[in-house]
Amino acid sequence: MLSTRNLDKSFGSLVVAQGISIAVPRGERYALIGPNGAGKTTLINLVTGMLRPDAGCILLGDEDITALRPDARVKRGLARTFQINTLFPHLSALESVVLAVLERNNQSRAWWRSLPRYGEAIEEAYSILESLQLGAQCHRLTRELAYGQQRLLEIALALATRPRVLLLDEPAAGVPKDESAELFAAISNLSAELTVLFIEHDMDVVFRFASRILVMVGGRILVEGTPQEIARDQRVREVYLGKRQHAFA
Amino acid sequence: MASASRHLAARIRWRWIESAFWLATLAPFVVTPAYLSLASQVAITALFALSLDLILGYAGIVSLGHAAYFGFGAYTAGLLAKHYWGEPLTGLLLAGVLTGIVGYATSHIVVRFRHLALIMLTLGLGLLLHEAANSASRLTGGADGLQGVTVSPLLGFRFDLYGRTAYAYSLAVLFLCFLVSRRIIHSPFGLALRGIRENLVRMPAIGAPSLAHLRKAYTIAAVMAGIAGALLTHTTSTVSLETLSFGRSADVLVILILGGAGRLYGGIVGAIIYLVARDQFSGINPQYWYFWIGLLLIAVVMFLPNGILGGLGALYKKSR
Amino acid sequence: MQSFIGVLFDGFAYGMLLFLLSVGLSVTLGMMNFVNLAHCSFAMIGGYVAVVLTNSLGWPFLATLPMAFVAAAAVSVVLERTLYRRLYRASDLDQCLFTIGVVFVSVAVAAYYFGTVQQPINTPPYLRGSVELAGVSFAVYRIFLVVTALLITAILVAALEYTRFGAQVRAAVDNPRMARGLGIDVDRAFAITFALGGGLAGLGGALAIDIIGLDHAFAFTYLVYVLIVVAVGGLGSIGGSFLAAALIGISDMAGKYYFPWLGAFLIYLVMVGLLMWRPAGLFGKR
Numbered sequence: 001m002l003s004t005r006n007l008d009k010s011f012g013s014l015v016v017a018q019g020i021s022i023a024v025p026r027g028e029r030y031a032l033i034g035p036n037g038a039g040k041t042t043l044i045n046l047v048t049g050m051l052r053p054d055a056g057c058i059l060l061g062d063e064d065i066t067a068l069r070p071d072a073r074v075k076r077g078l079a080r081t082f083q084i085n086t087l088f089p090h091l092s093a094l095e096s097v098v099l100a101v102l103e104r105n106n107q108s109r110a111w112w113r114s115l116p117r118y119g120e121a122i123e124e125a126y127s128i129l130e131s132l133q134l135g136a137q138c139h140r141l142t143r144e145l146a147y148g149q150q151r152l153l154e155i156a157l158a159l160a161t162r163p164r165v166l167l168l169d170e171p172a173a174g175v176p177k178d179e180s181a182e183l184f185a186a187i188s189n190l191s192a193e194l195t196v197l198f199i200e201h202d203m204d205v206v207f208r209f210a211s212r213i214l215v216m217v218g219g220r221i222l223v224e225g226t227p228q229e230i231a232r233d234q235r236v237r238e239v240y241l242g243k244r245q246h247a248f249a
Numbered sequence: 250m251a252s253a254s255r256h257l258a259a260r261i262r263w264r265w266i267e268s269a270f271w272l273a274t275l276a277p278f279v280v281t282p283a284y285l286s287l288a289s290q291v292a293i294t295a296l297f298a299l300s301l302d303l304i305l306g307y308a309g310i311v312s313l314g315h316a317a318y319f320g321f322g323a324y325t326a327g328l329l330a331k332h333y334w335g336e337p338l339t340g341l342l343l344a345g346v347l348t349g350i351v352g353y354a355t356s357h358i359v360v361r362f363r364h365l366a367l368i369m370l371t372l373g374l375g376l377l378l379h380e381a382a383n384s385a386s387r388l389t390g391g392a393d394g395l396q397g398v399t400v401s402p403l404l405g406f407r408f409d410l411y412g413r414t415a416y417a418y419s420l421a422v423l424f425l426c427f428l429v430s431r432r433i434i435h436s437p438f439g440l441a442l443r444g445i446r447e448n449l450v451r452m453p454a455i456g457a458p459s460l461a462h463l464r465k466a467y468t469i470a471a472v473m474a475g476i477a478g479a480l481l482t483h484t485t486s487t488v489s490l491e492t493l494s495f496g497r498s499a500d501v502l503v504i505l506i507l508g509g510a511g512r513l514y515g516g517i518v519g520a521i522i523y524l525v526a527r528d529q530f531s532g533i534n535p536q537y538w539y540f541w542i543g544l545l546l547i548a549v550v551m552f553l554p555n556g557i558l559g560g561l562g563a564l565y566k567k568s569r
Numbered sequence: 570m571q572s573f574i575g576v577l578f579d580g581f582a583y584g585m586l587l588f589l590l591s592v593g594l595s596v597t598l599g600m601m602n603f604v605n606l607a608h609c610s611f612a613m614i615g616g617y618v619a620v621v622l623t624n625s626l627g628w629p630f631l632a633t634l635p636m637a638f639v640a641a642a643a644v645s646v647v648l649e650r651t652l653y654r655r656l657y658r659a660s661d662l663d664q665c666l667f668t669i670g671v672v673f674v675s676v677a678v679a680a681y682y683f684g685t686v687q688q689p690i691n692t693p694p695y696l697r698g699s700v701e702l703a704g705v706s707f708a709v710y711r712i713f714l715v716v717t718a719l720l721i722t723a724i725l726v727a728a729l730e731y732t733r734f735g736a737q738v739r740a741a742v743d744n745p746r747m748a749r750g751l752g753i754d755v756d757r758a759f760a761i762t763f764a765l766g767g768g769l770a771g772l773g774g775a776l777a778i779d780i781i782g783l784d785h786a787f788a789f790t791y792l793v794y795v796l797i798v799v800a801v802g803g804l805g806s807i808g809g810s811f812l813a814a815a816l817i818g819i820s821d822m823a824g825k826y827y828f829p830w831l832g833a834f835l836i837y838l839v840m841v842g843l844l845m846w847r848p849a850g851l852f853g854k855r
Contacts, residue, residue, distance in 0.1 A: 048454070074456035086454070088447035091440075094253060099444050100455040102437045108457065109465075111438035116258035118437065126253045139256055161456050311662050358845060364661055365604060366848040369800040373841040376793065380834040495793075499669065506666055536680040536785070543673025550667040551655070 001026040001195040002078070002165045007046055007056035009219075016042045018219045020056070024165070029196045031210035035239060039219040040199045041083060044167050048080050049073050060165060075104075077164035081154040083173055083199070087142045093153055094138040097125035100160035128156050131189065133182045148179030155186055166190070168198035172205050184208070215239070261435045270514075274420055278413070285412035286484075291524045292419035293480045296426055298505045298516025300473035303430060305502075306510030307439065308466045309446035310359070313368050313498055314375025315474060317355075320493030322348040322475025324382065327395045327488035335401035337418070337483045344479035345472045352471020353464065360463035363449070372495070379493040394489035398482060408484065415484035422480055426473055427517075433469070434513060442466055446511075503542060506549060509556025518558055575705050576826050577819060582711035584818020585718035586780060589773030590791065591798040592725070592810045593766015599742040599805015599853075601657055601759050604664040607648075607671035608770055609788040609795055611641040613679060615771025616783040620688045630693050634775055641771020642764045649763050654756075672788050679785035690778040710779055717776065721769070725807055738762055742805040794821075797840045803850025812851060 007020040016039045024030045032040050045051040047058055049070035057066040065073050088096050101121040102108045116122070129138045132152045137145060142153065151171060158166055168187075175183055187209055190196060200206045206213065206227070213230045215222045217239055223230065230236055277288040297319050304310040326344040334340075355374060362370050382389045390396055406414040433439050441462050445452055452459040482488050491497060500523075508519025530538060553560045594608040615637035622628040622636060648671075656664050696713055699706045729735035740748040741755045749755050777783065781791075794817065802813030817836055824835035843851070 050453075070453035071456050071458050074454065080454055082451075082454075086448055086451045088444055088451065090447055091443060094257070095440060096444075099437075099440050099457075103441070103455050103457045108437045108441040108462070111433045111436040113437075114258075114261060114432070114435045115437060115440060116254045116261070119254050122254045122257065138253065157451070157455055305662070311665065313665075362844070362848055364602075365598065365800060365804065366844055368604070368661070368665065369796055370841060370844050372793070372796070373837050373844070377834065377837045377841060380831075380837060384830055384834065502666070506662075534680075536677045536685070539673040540677030540681075543670040543675075543677065546666050546670030546673065547652075550659070550663050550670070554663065 001028075001061060002047070002197065003059045004043075004047065005057050005059070007043070007058070008054045009042065009046060009051060010054060016219050017046060017053070020046075020219075020221060022214060022221065022224075024195055024197050026195050027192055029198070029209050029211050031206045031213045032197060032199045032216060033201070033206060033213060034216035034222070038216045040216055041169055042219075043216070044080060044169055044199065047167065048078060074161050074163075077162070078167070079158040079161045079163035079165070080167040081158050081169055081171060083169040085147075085150045085154060087150060087153055087157070089143040090141055092139050092141055093129060093134055093145065093149075093156070094122070094125055096142060096153065097128055097156050097160045098122055100157050101125050104161050125160065128159055129153075132156050132186050146179065148175045148183065151175055152182060152186055163194065165195045165197070168196065168200075170199050170201065172200060172202045267514075271424065274424075277416065282411065282413075285416045287524065287528055289412055289415040289419045289480075289484050291520050292416065292423045293477050293484070294501070294504065294524060295517040295520040296419075296423045296480065297474055297477040298501050298508070298520050299423075299427065299430055299513075300470045300477065301501055301505050302510055302513070302516045303433070303442075303470045303473070304466055305505065306512065306515065307434060307446060308442040308463055309449070310371075310463065310467065311368055312359075312371040313495070313502070314371035314373070314378075315470075315501060316493055316495070316497035317375045317378045318348050318352055318471040318474035319478040319481075319497065319501075320378065320382070320490075321351055322478030323482045323488045323492040324389060324395065324478075325475070326479035326482040327398045328388070330398045330400050330482065331395065335399050337400055337403045340400075340483065341422070341476060341479045344482075345476040348475025348478070349468055349472035352475075353468040356464040356467035356471075359467060360460050372498075375493070375495060375498055379490065379495070382493055383490060389490075390488075392490055394487055396487070398486050398488065400483050400486055403483075408486070412484075419480050419484060422476060423517075426476065427513075430473075431513060438462070438465070503546060505556075507545070507556055509558035509560075512556070512558045512562075515556050515558050519556065522557070572705050575707070576823055578705075578707055578715075579711060580819035580822030581815055582708075582714050582818070583780065583822055584815040585715050586773055586777055587794055587798050587818055588811055588814035589718055589721065589776065590770050591795045591802075591814060592807055593763070593769045594795060595799045595802060595810040596738070596742065596805055596807065597759065597763050597766050598799060599803075600738070600745065600755075600762060602804075603653065603657060604661055604668065605653070606665060606668040606792060606796075607675065607788070608767075609774075609792045610672055610675035611645055611767040611770040612774030612777070612791065613675060613783070613787045614644055614774065615641040615768075616688070616774035616778055616787065617679065617683060618771070619775035619778065620683075620690060620783065623691050624689070630691065630696070634772060637775035638768040638772045641774070642768030645767025646760065646764045649760055653763075672792065675788050676785055679788075683785060685785050688778060688783040690783075692779050696779075714776055714780070721772075722807070722811060729807065734758070734761070794836075797836060799850075801840055801843050801850055803847075803853025806850070806852035809850055809852030 001024055003023040005021050007017050009017040020043060034040055042051065046053050049068060057064055060076055060078055063076065065076060098121055101124050102118065105121065107118065107121065126135065126138060129135050132155065134149060134152055134156065137149060142150065145153065155171065171187065172180060172183060210227060213227055214224050215230060215236050222235060223233055277285055301315050304312060322344045325347050326340045329340045329343060359370060383391055400408055403414055403418055408414050441457060444457065445459050445462060449459060478492055481492065504519035504523045505516050507523060508515035508517065527538065549556065590609065590612050594605060597603060597605065618640040619633040619637045622633040623630055656667055692710060696710050699708045729739060737753045737758045740753055741758050745755050798810060798813045798817055801817065802809030820839050821836050824831055828835065
């Protein structure tokens with residue numbers, strides 16, 4: 001569903017991506033792990049179009065999207081969340097998701113009808129928020145939401161675009177243990193039709209949800225395999241020396 | 250659910266205080282008839298500030314050169330009246346349309362910038378147009394301004410020295426443009442603009458064509474600014490180079506911030522306070538006026554970051 | 570009829586003046602992204618200090634220059650410590666408006682104390698007049714200005730390259746967050762840089778009196794030119810400011826001399842064109 005071929009990207013002499021070729025089949029949950037600075041977020045930025053690759057191509061389904069602008073890729077069904085909450089502070093949760101729904105339907109160009117008249121979009125936004133346990137908070141301003149709720153709103157915004165492929169950038173980042181239950185529920189409840197690639201450092205999340213793991217180091221894909229294979233892989237252990245070892249036991 | 254729609258609808262309802270406000274704008278006809286020309290100035294400046302609010306308060310475009318469109322509209326209306334025909338309403342519409350075209354053309358450049366580059370670019374474009382008008386003195390009259398502008402009566406009403414026609418005209422146009430702005434703000438497009446202002450990075454990630462949205466907003470703002478400029482020409486029968494000056498761009502920025510950006514009424518409130526105060530203190534040396542304005546700006550940024558309307562809104566929330 | 574070389578030199582001298590006025594703003598903007606539109610008020614302070622010292626207290630002109638530097642630097646330190654530091658996290662617009670407010674106030678204060686007239690300055694006789702070189706006459710004062718500016722540029726570049734403080738400044742301009750992470754006291758570095766920049770502007774203001782005059786509106790009139798230099802040269806770049814200042818100075822002088830009907834049109838066109846080609850300026854980051 002989502003694949004890249006030989007993606008390269010450098011900033012001057014700093015190589016952040018080299019020969020990245022991945023393929024995520026439809027409906028699968030793949031995890032992308034690796035030490036800090038390995039280039040994981042850079043890869044997401046390349047795939048979504050926020051960065052232009054020096055070489056290589058990106059395919060969504062059968063379509064080559066390498067030349068498309070970021071918003072055009074979203075329209076084709078590629079959505080992402082951000083590692084650091086990138087939300088609309090003074091918009092309410094509902095307004096944020098409604099905006100995403102309206103953009104998807106190309107209704108955001110309309111300036112002559114007032115917002116409450118778009119009942120379908122509002123209902124859809126509300127049901128997305130409800131499915132993520134944010135229904136009761138939907139009228140609160142984003143900046144007033146708890147951190148964990150904001151993380152969920154990140155996902156809600158991405159889901160509102162009705163993606164075929166979802167890229168999650170460290171969805172559990174910074175979420176305290178007592179708020180992570182909703183987050184895990186949210187990820188579990190993602191449609192089986194949805195293809196998901198997520199970056200995570202939290203190995204609990206990785207081993208719980210991923211069917212396959214990609215390990216990235218220094219801008220390259222080091223190794224790829226099932227969770228069990230990766231846990232046993234000597235190279236991966238070396239890279240992660242000092243990290244939580246019990247996950248690999 | 251339906252209640253969510255109703256909740257959103259409740260927030261944008263027309264409030265009684267708004268009706269009271271607009272009724273109060275009719276007061277100068279009866280209460281202070283000697284000040285009708287000042288009232289026209291206030292209405293025109295309020296419209297200009299409203300146009301800036303669309304791009305600054307709602308879309309987050311910081312422009313130090315918005316007077317370019319105001320002046321362009323003013324000169325267009327003036328040249329039309331001088332050389333072709335003096336009927337104000339058609340002149341107004343034409344000035345608005347032509348300014349809109351210029352706004353659309355420049356928007357392609359402007360919307361691609363942020364931060365200092367945006368400030369500099371808008372400043373530069375404004376200065377460019379000012380210099381161009383100054384140099385093209387055969388067309389514009391240069392530093393002396395455009396002379397010989399004769400405006401025909403508006404729907405049969407002459408523009409007399411009392412300023413009744415002028416104020417009625419300016420107020421009506423202001424109100425109409427206000428209604429249009431209100432519509433825009435409360436529409437999906439308005440929501441998109443706010444999204445752009447709140448977080449530009451997130452917009453493409455939800456599939457929004459931010460630049461297209463910004464170009465549209467910028468064009469609409471240019472049309473409104475041009476209409477405001479044309480109003481000035483029609484009500485004063487002159488056009489001066491000052492309409493294109495950096496001073497006017499800076500003044501409207503101060504007015505909008507004073508009233509509160511992003512609050513629809515901020516520009517109007519700011520215009521009323523600023524122009525009435527300036528009129529009252531008009532005997533004072535202009536230097537001292539700018540001293541107090543400077544202090545006011547400093548105070549507003551430090552203590553009232555959302556302007557007067559923002560401060561009132563916060564007080565209102567606290568009292569509940 | 571001034572020859573082409575003469576116009577070029579005059580333009581370059583004017584550019585050097587602009588450089589002194591602008592370099593502080595460029596570096597502090599690059600370091601903290603703090604839009605200080607009141608930068609030219611520091612220049613004004615330096616100018617008025619020089620005027621008061623020579624005209625009222627009879628100081629020799631050259632002695633007033635370091636005082637202009639010190640006075641402007643001192644005021645900038647006070648301003649930074651008391652008011653500006655609250656605004657580092659504020660939006661572009663807020664910083665813009667706040668500092669415009671400071672400009673308004675400074676212009677009004679200058680008008681109150683010194684009136685709105687051009688200030689006369691007694692330049693010493695050895696700096697007046699002109700010399701003939703290869704058939705072209707060069708004003709002595711302008712030569713003095715160019716030499717001073719080049720000297721200061723050399724000191725700045727050397728300090729930036731070879732001192733520890735300079736390394737800290739370069740790091741802070743390049744990546745403030747990272748610099749903090751490395752233990753560099755970015756705030757202190759910024760305060761010192763801000764003072765130096767303000768001081769240089771003050772020096773520029775004092776030097777400017779003989780060439781472009783000094784009146785109460787100086788902080789406003791030359792703000793546009795300084796902003797153009799900073800925007801064109803790129804934030805945080807001394808080399809960029811130097812080049813941009815020279816470019817703007819020469820363009821303005823040449824424009825006014827050879828195309829007087831264009832007026833100031835030319836430099837605005839240069840700025841808009843350059844920004845469109847390179848939004849971050851000639852040597853700006855990103």
